[in-house]
Amino acid sequence: MDVDALRKQAALHAKPPGLAFHYGTAGFRMRAEHLDHVMFRMGLLAALRSKQTGAAIGVMVTASHNPEEDNGVKLVDPLGEMLAPAWEEHATRLANAEDPDLPRALLRIVEEAAVEPARDAVVLIGRDTRPSSEQLAQAAREGVAALGGRLHDYGLLTTPQLHYMVRCRNTDGRYGKPTLDGYYRKLSSAFAELTKQASRSGDERASVKVDCANGIGALKLREMEPHVSPGLAVQLFNDGTKGKLNHLCGADFVKTHQKPPHGLEMKPNERCCSLDGDADRIVYYYLDAAGAFRLLDGDKMAVLMSTFLQELLAEVGESFSVGVVQTAYANGNSTRFLEEVMKVPVYCTKTGVKHLHHKAQEFDVGVYFEANGHGTALFSEAAEVKIKQLAESEDRKGKAAKVLANLIDLFNQTAGDAISDMLVIEAILALKGLTVQQWDALYADLPNRQVKVKVADRTVISTTDAERRAVTPPGLQEAIDSLVSGYRLSRAFVRPSGTEDVVRVYAEADSQESADSLAHAVSLAVFELAGGIGERPQPGFTR
Numbered sequence: 001m002d003v004d005a006l007r008k009q010a011a012l013h014a015k016p017p018g019l020a021f022h023y024g025t026a027g028f029r030m031r032a033e034h035l036d037h038v039m040f041r042m043g044l045l046a047a048l049r050s051k052q053t054g055a056a057i058g059v060m061v062t063a064s065h066n067p068e069e070d071n072g073v074k075l076v077d078p079l080g081e082m083l084a085p086a087w088e089e090h091a092t093r094l095a096n097a098e099d100p101d102l103p104r105a106l107l108r109i110v111e112e113a114a115v116e117p118a119r120d121a122v123v124l125i126g127r128d129t130r131p132s133s134e135q136l137a138q139a140a141r142e143g144v145a146a147l148g149g150r151l152h153d154y155g156l157l158t159t160p161q162l163h164y165m166v167r168c169r170n171t172d173g174r175y176g177k178p179t180l181d182g183y184y185r186k187l188s189s190a191f192a193e194l195t196k197q198a199s200r201s202g203d204e205r206a207s208v209k210v211d212c213a214n215g216i217g218a219l220k221l222r223e224m225e226p227h228v229s230p231g232l233a234v235q236l237f238n239d240g241t242k243g244k245l246n247h248l249c250g251a252d253f254v255k256t257h258q259k260p261p262h263g264l265e266m267k268p269n270e271r272c273c274s275l276d277g278d279a280d281r282i283v284y285y286y287l288d289a290a291g292a293f294r295l296l297d298g299d300k301m302a303v304l305m306s307t308f309l310q311e312l313l314a315e316v317g318e319s320f321s322v323g324v325v326q327t328a329y330a331n332g333n334s335t336r337f338l339e340e341v342m343k344v345p346v347y348c349t350k351t352g353v354k355h356l357h358h359k360a361q362e363f364d365v366g367v368y369f370e371a372n373g374h375g376t377a378l379f380s381e382a383a384e385v386k387i388k389q390l391a392e393s394e395d396r397k398g399k400a401a402k403v404l405a406n407l408i409d410l411f412n413q414t415a416g417d418a419i420s421d422m423l424v425i426e427a428i429l430a431l432k433g434l435t436v437q438q439w440d441a442l443y444a445d446l447p448n449r450q451v452k453v454k455v456a457d458r459t460v461i462s463t464t465d466a467e468r469r470a471v472t473p474p475g476l477q478e479a480i481d482s483l484v485s486g487y488r489l490s491r492a493f494v495r496p497s498g499t500e501d502v503v504r505v506y507a508e509a510d511s512q513e514s515a516d517s518l519a520h521a522v523s524l525a526v527f528e529l530a531g532g533i534g535e536r537p538q539p540g541f542t543r
């Protein structure tokens with residue numbers, strides 16, 4: 001490492017004074033103007049991680065569901081999974097090191113993580129469509145180059161596409177070709193195989209309206225559209241030509257407000273969905289015959305997918321272990337349905353797909369979904385090999401195995417992927433001959449409400465039991481318990497967000513009025529006991 005050269009370069013990417021940086025739920029996130037030094041340093045860190053693992057590492061420049069003015073960076077580990085927790089700590093320390101201490105901070109990582117400095121490094125970079133993303137990607141590229149790393153810049157990509165590229169590169173193409181064309185072909189040929197087997201006649205091509213959050217999903221779905229058009233008609237809305245990224249649209253808006261996005265006209269019973277800003281989340285919805293908005297979120301997707309996978313696994317007859325992983329945000333009725341009706345074991349982890357992904361890897365078939373629409377299914381290597389073997393035969397078992405084998409290829413097994421999840425949902429609905437209403441009717445969600453509270457320092461809230469109980473500040477959990485006891489079928493919890501400077505409050509109860517009122521009461525308790533700032537939460541809701 002040429003320390004003088006590094007110091008000079010670091011000076012061009014100076015750390016702003018007085019700010020603290022944290023590798024949160026999904027990387028660093030804040031106003032874009034504060035992130036130049038973080039990006040440069042994450043370029044350095046990705047090069048070190050690559051030298052340590054001997055594998056290509058990904059750097060994705062995005063702030064996903066956050067407002068357009070924010071930006072961020074997520075690092076991708078060798079098999080396309082999120083960065084390992086020990087390296088999140090290195091990342092936080094590196095981002096907070098004062099400029100003159102940067103070489104020392106790097107050397108500490110080299111020593112602690114046993115990095116081989118002379119080894120080659122390969123880093124793959126992708127970025128979303130935010131106005132700040134190209135310049136920030138340049139800072140990351142300079143960081144990689146400063147440690148002599150080789151770069152492959154994919155330019156504009158969805159986050160899951162970058163995860164896919166990393167895995168393809170590190171498995172010598174066994175997972176797929178590390179190109180956009182490879183991604184589109186892998187998914188679309190699995191989708192075509194699946195929909196070929198559906199009973200629907202040719203002229204009844206399914207169609208779906210997609211709100212693209214004015215983000216990268218629009219560009220990539222447009223590229224993919226010709227590949228899937230024989231089986232699915234996709235109409236794009238909020239494609240970035242007019243509106244602002246994630247503003248009044250996108251998966252996060254639709255899920256938290258429980259209403260349709262702006263910019264998408266819905267007729268009763270039309271199938272619609274929303275992606276988020278980097279297309280790693282998706283939620284479905286429709287207007288029922290009476291014009292009421294019906295949301296099918298990550299829980300509904302987990303139920304549809306795991307039910308279908310379970311049916312196929314039963315036909316195949318192998319004793320594969322199956323598990324569904326959720327978080328505290330999962331609707332209580334989805335968990336009850338999975339456990340009591342479907343008899344599937346359900347596990348709860350902390351928020352953040354990195355936690356769910358890790359847990360799901362314990363099963364032969366692990367389905368994980370956050371209620372916000374972030375999730376996928378994972379298959380163990382042993383299960384995949386067996387299923388693909390069984391798929392060779394022409395009997396009943398073989399037929400079910402063939403469907404499973406195509407689903408294995410259609411799921412993006414590196415991370416939640418809105419495009420892949422949409423195709424999985426559409427394939428399952430086609431194969432089962434289900435309408436969106438019939439899917440919705442599998443179980444009824446408990447009414448729920450999510451709100452945000454602004455506090456001076458959200459780290460005063462700490463939690464336990466997969467974030468379902470607050471440990472600090474003192475008295476908060478007792479206050480929540482007492483409020484919850486005043487409602488039927490009720491539950492509430494609070495946690496500091498790892499992507500926004502807010503505390504999130506979740507409440508569910510037997511009616512929407514009760515869920516709203518409980519969420520409001522808990523917000524007031526947070527405001528009072530955890531140092532709320534600004535306006536007190538109003539009954540109309542702080543979002």
Ligand code: G16
Nearest residue numbers: 025026064065352353497498499500
């Ligand atoms: C990220 C994470 C998700 C998480 C979400 C919200 O999503 O990848 O796992 O659910 O943030 O996290 P928090 O409640 O801590 O703010 P995305 O789509 O923004 O990358």
